[in-house]
Amino acid sequence: MTTTRHALIIANDRYDDQGLGQLRAPAQDAVSLAEVLGDPEVGDFDVEVLRNERVDAIRRGIERFFSEGGREDTLMLHFSCHGLKSESGSLYFAARDTEPRLLEATAVSAQFVRHCMFRTRARRTVLFLDCCYGGAFSRGASSVRAAGDVHVLESFAGEKLGGGRGWAVITASNSMEYAFEGSQLTRTAAPRPSVFTHAVVEGLTTGDADLDADGEVSLDELYEYVFDHVRQQSPHQTPGRTVDMQGDMYLAHSRRRRIVAKPVPPALRKAMEAANFYTRLGAVAELRAWMESTDLAKALGACDALEEIVQNDIRVVSDEARKALADAELRPDPVRMDFGRVPQDSETPHRPVHLLGPPLARACTPHPAPEASGWLRAEESPEGLDISVDTSRPGRLSGELLLKGVLTSEVTLHVEAEIVPAPAPLPAPEPEQPPPPPPPPSAMRRPREKTRPAEQEERERGDGRSGIHTAPEVTGVSEGAGTGQVVPEGTAEGGHPAVSDSLGTAGIPTAPGTGGGAGLHAPPKSGAAQSRPGAAATPVHATPPLREPAPVPGPARVPELSSGPAEPATRRAPVAEKSRPPVPAGTGGRERGQPPQRAPVLAGVALVLAVASVGTAARAVYKAKTAVQALHDVKGDLGQHISDSGMLPALVVSLVTAAMALLLCTLARRDLTARPRRYPASTESTTTSMVWTARLLAVPALVVGVIMAIAYPIGNSIW
Known part of the structure; x- marks a missing residue:
């Protein structure tokens, strides 16, 4: 130990x-x-x-x-x-x-x-x-x-x-x-x-x-x-x-403050015992002023002298002395305190209590009643008292805080709180998966290999499956009817191009005045491809050939003719770029289905600030009323009573929150007007309602705050 x-x-x-x-x-x-x-x-x-x-x-x-x-x-x-x-x-x-x-x-x-x-x-x-x-x-x-x-x-x-x-x-x-x-x-x-x-x-x-x-x-x-x-x-x-x-x-x-009363001066004692009751009334007024002193011994001596006057003097004088003693009693603000719902084992909540009255009355000792001693705490603070509750045990808490002062026997402050079980902790979010790495350049170029000309694929199939030989190079190509499919040119017996009359029905254009085949030429080259003797010309199909495992052998395909100049067969068809979906106008790159949030958020924050401005304005009015009542009862300086009541902080908060609410209302309304097609009808209606409600609350709070801000210096200079 x-x-x-x-x-x-x-x-x-x-x-x-x-x-x-x-x-x-x-x-x-x-x-x-x-x-x-x-x-x-x-x-x-x-x-x-x-x-x-x-x-x-x-x-x-x-x-x-x-x-x-x-x-x-x-x-x-x-x-x-x-x-x-x-x-x-x-x-x-x-x-x-x-x-x-x-x-x-x-x-x-x-x-x-x-x-x-x-x-x-x-x-x-x-x-x-x-x-x-x-x-x-x-x-x-x-x-x-x-x-x-x-x-x-x-x-x-x-x-x-x-x-x-x-x-x-x-x-x-x-x-x-x-x-x-x-x-x-x-x-x-x-x-x-x-x-x-x-x-x-x-x-x-x-x-x-x-x-x-x-x-x-x-x-x-x-x-x-x-x-x-x-x-x-x-x-x-x-x-x-x-x-x-x-x-x-x-x-x-002991927490008790031992104060030894200081006796009143002989001159004041003589005035208390004077035959003229007006002189004794003057002594009562002087003793009242003494009770406001920060010298607690002097104030207690004045209190004892007033008690003596109440017991011994005539009714007119004793009533004034009794009123002076009543004005010096301790007055806590508030007298009832509710902490509301507090989660179990959370941080200890604290609430201030202002002690009103002269310094002698504020020299009190707080202690919880027996039923509240296990959870209620009270500590002295510059403002008066700091009240806190223990959050370790759930349940409804209700008890009294007793304030025992020098002048009064006991003043009761009622305190309530409800300790609720803490909510279960949310599961930890899973870590985000990193995005897949981009493919290597070789893999990105791989799809281009699949875009080789269709005529080359068909030529390879014909060379290996049906024994049909085609020219290694194509002198002229043309798009099929509405398909864009490239087909190879074929040759008839003797190396001359053989074109059937069915080409006109296959969607191949012909030059005017040529009888269906004029203007189509394919100059033969050395080592021209040979075709099977006696084979008839086959019509040109507009659809690309299917890659079947075992195609049926047939005659050579008729080459597709074009009126334009021939291109070398080694040239590949251009690769079609992958098309991107168009971005709707006015969305600013926002993904489809995601509603805009700026105007509703501004309106919601403005509404919250407007409600806060109304509450703080009401609190400021209540504090001002308390200060005026204290001025009427206790006299003294209005500015000191205003400062003790705590009106100024509430007034400043009310003015600031009201002004910010109106500013956010203007920004939200401006965003709606500048982009009318950006917001759905339901969002626009909700935002407008919140803006209207916020203005309805903030404007009166701002007006009341401005009036009080103007009235405070005027009243302070008068009283």
Whole structure:
């Protein structure tokens, strides 16, 4: 152990033996007490909690806790469980696996705890026992009966320690009394702290146990506070204590601010006691001004003087003094706070609370009510208070934050929140597949090889399958009828071209006045191709030949004639470029089926900003009203009240969001007008509606903001 203050909290509320009643309070006791003792600003203890442990784990934890204590350490042990008495009259503390018939082996004896306490080297040791002694004697534990009063404190009486060491034992109840859980003993009530532990936690948290207001809570002060609190809540329960210690033992720091009132000057005191009541009214006005002072001692002295006037003076003067005291009360803004729906285990949400009133009223101490101590937090901030909630446990949270000041008893701030389970995380997106690499240049040129002239393919088929020999070169080619298919020229017997009369019906044009064959020539070359003797000329077909596995042999094809000059047969037909689909006009390269998004997005953002401008304008109006009311009630400077209320930030946000909303409306409308064919009718209608709604909201908010911006400097110069 490295620090000098250590606490061990043992809480057992569940028992394996059916004869031991199940307690409700220990679970809440352990959480609340560990929190306040571990707070560096209150207890500053190093806290360890053992909850529903077996007896061997509890014994080991107690012995280690006391044996490791140093000479300068302060040790605190807290029990919250059943207390049992054996037939011999010995006191035992029940663990989770305690068997009432075998207390010596399955329970923690008070003598064992006492022995560990007296052997420790620690200078200060204190034991708190919040045990329900009567609750242990149920029907299932008939062998454990009360042979008389338990007399808890007598179990820890013994010789004095010496060596400057001291110890103390404080019990929730003595003899055979119940340690009440709340206001009832039934097992069906909802869990809540016991009366004893609740008093300990409340006295340390609020600082009310600091009876002399010296900033420290001593053991004697805590016992007196707990005794009065427990007796007030449960008259049938009487706490007890036994102490063997020299000097005071301080358990915690106090958050209470001790302010010593400064008496009013003699001249002002003389005015308060003057015979003329107008003079006394003037004294009341002067005391009111004193209460606004940042010197809290001076303000508290003025408050005491006004209380004296309220009690002793005539009604006219006392009413003015009473009104001055009422104006100095603490006023939190807001008085009700709702955090809404908050995801579980998310970042802690924070909300500010402004404290209105004079400096003396704002000198208050916040602390959560008992039902909200586990999840509600309040810290001081420059604006007043910073409120936050714990998001670790789901459910509906509702509780009170108590503000205890110097002038008022308590002011309540209601806080609500709903902690909802966090949504399941989305699956991680799959990594994008890289695009396929571009084909090599050789593969890109490969399709060009398939575009060789059709006549060459036909010539190759004829050479290898039917034995028909064709000329190696073609002197003239022409496109077929409407097909663009190139066909080779053929020759008849004797090497002269033979053209059938059917060429005219095959779609081959002829020169006028030639009788169907004039003007068509194919000069023979050396080594002209030979055709099969007696073969008739075949008509030219307009469709390209099919690549059949075994074509039927036939006569040579008639060459296609052209009226133009002949081209060499080695020239290949041009490769047709792959056509691209036309891009629709006005789409700007956008893919078909993808609607434009600019104008609808601008209109949507403008609508959101317009709604925000209306909300902030309403908040600014409310803050201005609060400042004017404070000016009427408290007087002072209007600019200071405006600054305290927080109107200026809301006003600036309202003006900026309204102006931005109108600007985005103009841009969205302009985009619709400039490109009327770009947007579908439904998109254009929706965008127009959002623009119209945003303008309807933003214009009034802008007008109200401008009026308030003009009125603020004018009113500030007047008041």
